[in-house]
Amino acid sequence: MKALVTGGAGFIGTHLVRSLLERGLEVVCVDNFTLGHQDNVDCFKDNANYKFYNINIEETENFCEQLKDENFDIVYHLAANSDIQKGGRMPSVDYNDTFMTTYSVLELMRRCDIKNLFFASTSAIYGEKQEALTEVAGDLKPISYYGGAKYASEGFISSYTFMNDFNTVVFRFPNVIGPNLTHGVIYDFVRKLNNNPKELEILGDGTQTKPYLYVLDLVDAIVQFTLDKTMEKGVEIYNAGVESATSVTTIADIVCEVLGYEDVEYKYTGGNVGWKGDVPKFQYDLTKIHNAGWTASHTSDESVRETVKYIKEHI
Amino acid sequence: MKALVTGGAGFIGTHLVRSLLERGLEVVCVDNFTLGHQDNVDCFKDNANYKFYNINIEETENFCEQLKDENFDIVYHLAANSDIQKGGRMPSVDYNDTFMTTYSVLELMRRCDIKNLFFASTSAIYGEKQEALTEVAGDLKPISYYGGAKYASEGFISSYTFMNDFNTVVFRFPNVIGPNLTHGVIYDFVRKLNNNPKELEILGDGTQTKPYLYVLDLVDAIVQFTLDKTMEKGVEIYNAGVESATSVTTIADIVCEVLGYEDVEYKYTGGNVGWKGDVPKFQYDLTKIHNAGWTASHTSDESVRETVKYIKEHI
Numbered sequence: 071m072k073a074l075v076t077g078g079a080g081f082i083g084t085h086l087v088r089s090l091l092e093r094g095l096e097v098v099c100v101d102n103f104t105l106g107h108q109d110n111v112d113c114f115k116d117n118a119n120y121k122f123y124n125i126n127i128e129e130t131e132n133f134c135e136q137l138k139d140e141n142f143d144i145v146y147h148l149a150a151n152s153d154i155q156k157g158g159r160m161p162s163v164d165y166n167d168t169f170m171t172t173y174s175v176l177e178l179m180r181r182c183d184i185k186n187l188f189f190a191s192t193s194a195i196y197g198e199k200q201e202a203l204t205e206v207a208g209d210l211k212p213i214s215y216y217g218g219a220k221y222a223s224e225g226f227i228s229s230y231t232f233m234n235d236f237n238t239v240v241f242r243f244p245n246v247i248g249p250n251l252t253h254g255v256i257y258d259f260v261r262k263l264n265n266n267p268k269e270l271e272i273l274g275d276g277t278q279t280k281p282y283l284y285v286l287d288l289v290d291a292i293v294q295f296t297l298d299k300t301m302e303k304g305v306e307i308y309n310a311g312v313e314s315a316t317s318v319t320t321i322a323d324i325v326c327e328v329l330g331y332e333d334v335e336y337k338y339t340g341g342n343v344g345w346k347g348d349v350p351k352f353q354y355d356l357t358k359i360h361n362a363g364w365t366a367s368h369t370s371d372e373s374v375r376e377t378v379k380y381i382k383e384h385i
Numbered sequence: 386m387k388a389l390v391t392g393g394a395g396f397i398g399t400h401l402v403r404s405l406l407e408r409g410l411e412v413v414c415v416d417n418f419t420l421g422h423q424d425n426v427d428c429f430k431d432n433a434n435y436k437f438y439n440i441n442i443e444e445t446e447n448f449c450e451q452l453k454d455e456n457f458d459i460v461y462h463l464a465a466n467s468d469i470q471k472g473g474r475m476p477s478v479d480y481n482d483t484f485m486t487t488y489s490v491l492e493l494m495r496r497c498d499i500k501n502l503f504f505a506s507t508s509a510i511y512g513e514k515q516e517a518l519t520e521v522a523g524d525l526k527p528i529s530y531y532g533g534a535k536y537a538s539e540g541f542i543s544s545y546t547f548m549n550d551f552n553t554v555v556f557r558f559p560n561v562i563g564p565n566l567t568h569g570v571i572y573d574f575v576r577k578l579n580n581n582p583k584e585l586e587i588l589g590d591g592t593q594t595k596p597y598l599y600v601l602d603l604v605d606a607i608v609q610f611t612l613d614k615t616m617e618k619g620v621e622i623y624n625a626g627v628e629s630a631t632s633v634t635t636i637a638d639i640v641c642e643v644l645g646y647e648d649v650e651y652k653y654t655g656g657n658v659g660w661k662g663d664v665p666k667f668q669y670d671l672t673k674i675h676n677a678g679w680t681a682s683h684t685s686d687e688s689v690r691e692t693v694k695y696i697k698e699h700i
Contacts, residue, residue: 158548161495165488169537173480180476197543208523211543211620218544222484222537228512228526229533233473233662305526347548 072096074142076127076175077149079106081250082190082243085289086146091117093297098140100133102126104167105152105252128170134178144186144296147175153253154194154216158347161215168219176230187227187238188296191307193280193352195221195242202355205242205307214347228305237301241292241310244354247377248285249384255318255344256374259325260381269335270326273344276319276336279351281311284373287366294364308362309354314370318344321374328378387411389457391442391490392464394421396565397505397558400604401461406432408612413455415448417441419482420467420567443485449493459501459611462490468568469509469531473662476530483534491545500550502542503611506557506622508595508667510536517670520557520622529662543620552616556607556625559669562692563600564699570633570659571689574640575696584650585641588659591634591651594666596626599688602681609679623677624669629685633659636689643693 073090077083078099083106090097096119099111103124114120127133127149151157151167172189179187194217196203196210212218224240231238251257255273262270291310295301316324319336326334342350356365368376388405392398393414398421405412411434414426418439429435442448442464466472466482487504494502509532511518511525527533539555546553566572570588577585606625610616631639634651641649657665671680683691 161492161545161548169541177476195540197547204523206524208519208525209521210523211547212540213544213547215544215548218540218542221540221543225510225527225533225536225540226480226484227533228536229528229530229662230476232512232526232528233476233530347544 071143072098072141074098074100074137074140074145076100076145076147076171077106079103079108079111080148081252082246082285082288083148084110084250085285086148086292087111087114089289089293091119093293095119098123098142100125100127110250127174128166130174130177133174134181137178138182142184144188145175145179145184146188147172148190150190151216154214154347155345157215158345164215164219168216169222172223173226176226179236180230180234185236186301187236188292189223189227189238189240191224191240191242192217192220193242193244193354194349195224196352198349199352202353203309204355205309205358213349231305235303237303238305239295239301240305240307242307243288244281244283244311246283246285246288247373249380251377251381255321256325256377257381259322260329260378260385263325263329263331263334264385267331267334269337270322271337271339272318272322273339274318274341274350275338276322277317277342278344278348279315279317281315281354282370282373283310283312283366284368284376287368291364308359309356310359311354311356312366312370313356315353316370316374320371324371324374325378328375329382386458387413387456389413389415389452389455389460391415391460391462391486392421394418394423394426395463396567397561397600397603398463399425399565400600401463401607402426402429404604404608406434408608410434413438415440415442425565442489443481445489445492448489449496452493453497457499459503460490460494460499461503462487463505465505466531469529469662470660472530473660479530479534483531484537487538487541491541494551495545495549500552501616502551502553503607504538504542504553504555506539506555507532507535508557508559508669509664510539510557511667513664514667517668518624519670520624520673528664546620550618552618553620554610554616555620555622557622558603559596559598559626561598561600561603562688564695566692566696570636571640571692572696574637575644575693575700578640578644578646578649579700582646582649584652585637586652586654587633587637588654589633589656589665590653591637592632592657593659593663594630594632596630596669597685597688598625598627598681599683599691602683606679623674624671625674626669626671627681627685628671630668631685631689635686639686639689640693643690644697
């Protein structure tokens with residue numbers, strides 16, 4: 071069985087590539103190192119089942135041409151701009167890296183008759199909703215370019231799946247953290263505190279509260295829903311997350327504790343969002359994925375703690 | 386006040402341009418005559434308030450460059466591939482003409498600080514749902530490339546509206562018919578019967594039943610919701626339609642009656658859809674737009690009859 075992993079040198083992609091190789095799959099990894107790192111995938115390069123392409127996925131014709139003879143059984147499409155703040159400053163980033171990569175993947179699948187797709191979507195497609203998010207919630211109004219581009223991707227995926235009889239599994243990810251994390255609030259706090267252990271600037275008022283999912287839990291779920299279960303015709307969407315959630319102030323507390331910094335003065339920039347396009351609070355309804363047989367093994371706070379420990383050892 | 390109408394030489398666009406000119410607006414019409422016609426807009430060319438550009442809207446940089454000094458107050462974005470069957474054969478058509486045109490419009494608005502947007506969306510974004518469609522329905526799974534590209538457009542519109550403080554009105558159109566119609570089932574039936582008045586091939590089993598909205602009713606609604614009402618910050622979505630609906634067999638009956646053909650033998654191709662990606666039946670819940678003060682003045686059957694009469698006189 072042969073899998074394509076787009077964004078395979080990125081934070082989540084690396085862990086997925088490792089897991090698929092351990093399962094004995096042939097794995098082709100595509101990345102252009104925008105957010106991914108060569109270092110992340112160096113460990114795979116002697117594996118006979120592993121192959122790497124450095125391609126700009128958003129360049130549809132070249133992407134399809136380069137990969138047209140690979141005969142993939144399944145595509146794991148993770149490539150995207152995952153830096154929402156960066157997209158906010160320049161919407162072309164999410165247009166190219168988050169949306170166009172999806173269009174290219176769908177065209178490759180249509181042209182090469184590949185039937186199985188896993189897509190990494192996001193809580194950001196829901197926009198700002200007060201209630202717990204269910205997969206069938208309506209009136210979705212994404213507020214970040216990242217959320218808009220993922221929402222757009224889901225639309226194209228839906229129509230390509232129907233028109234070409236794909237078997238598609240979509241996970242809507244919350245914040246995902248763990249080993250190899252490249253950016254985000256935890257990473258920022260560690261960096262700031264190592265520069266100045268006396269005070270910590272916190273964007274917003276610190277009450278922004280989100281579920282943080284541990285990356286190895288997520289990869290287990292991806293493998294389970296695409297390899298252990300039979301993928302079926304149509305689009306099946308799951309919120310993939312944890313019941314618990316962690317506030318930004320709690321993240322700061324955990325970072326200080328694990329790094330051993332005491333009496334740090336928190337300086338809040340104020341407001342209830344970290345940046346324009348940030349959704350300050352959300353919580354998933356996880357009934358569907360729990361009923362389908364998967365539950366995360368780390369709580370949100372545990373995920374944060376494990377991640378800080380990892381960063382402490384590797385920074 | 387100055388308006389940009391994309392797809393302004395098309396079926397609906399032409400009627401909107403006329404209506405806006407009658408209201409005294411300056412109107413810039415952009416079209417590349419993929420589905421629009423030069424004939425449709427020749428009547429405006431001596432109007433000092435009218436200006437025309439022949440531009441491929443999907444070419445974002447050129448589109449923005451050409452229009453950057455026009456200082457629009459509002460954009461009516463109608464340009465799209467409205468031929469769903471054509472898109473089904475070649476998905477790049479809907480990617481370019483339906484989605485990329487939207488991205489170009491949003492970039493023009495962002496770069497030139499234009500705040501008001503009207504967007505022509507579609508019932509096709511809902512996919513196949515059994516219940517009456519409300520604007521807040523969830524679990525939307527578009528099945529045609531056209532529906533997917535409009536769904537994607539709504540996603541980008543949502544995020545651009547939030548990030549740039551736009552005032553956006555979205556109408557989800559049903560089938561729209563009337564004078565200047567360029568394609569679709571009514572047009573096909575007239576053409577087929579004029580070729581052979583003895584028999585009529587009908588795609589599907591004839592039970593496909595949809596609401597047909599008269600184009601002049603729709604244009605009245607667009608003008609009312611963008612000029613008579615104050616447009617407000619955020620995205621406001623309305624189903625624009627008629628309560629009644631017309632089956633394909635009823636359309637055939639009306640066409641035969643108006644054209645004076647008797648004893649026509651209907652030959653059904655079978656199945657409950659006209660083509661892959663076709664949604665055979667749907668009905669809108671129109672509570673929201675009715676409560677906001679607009680109701681169509683023609684029923685679905687009346688719209689069909691008026692349209693056939695028009696085609697009869699002009700073919």
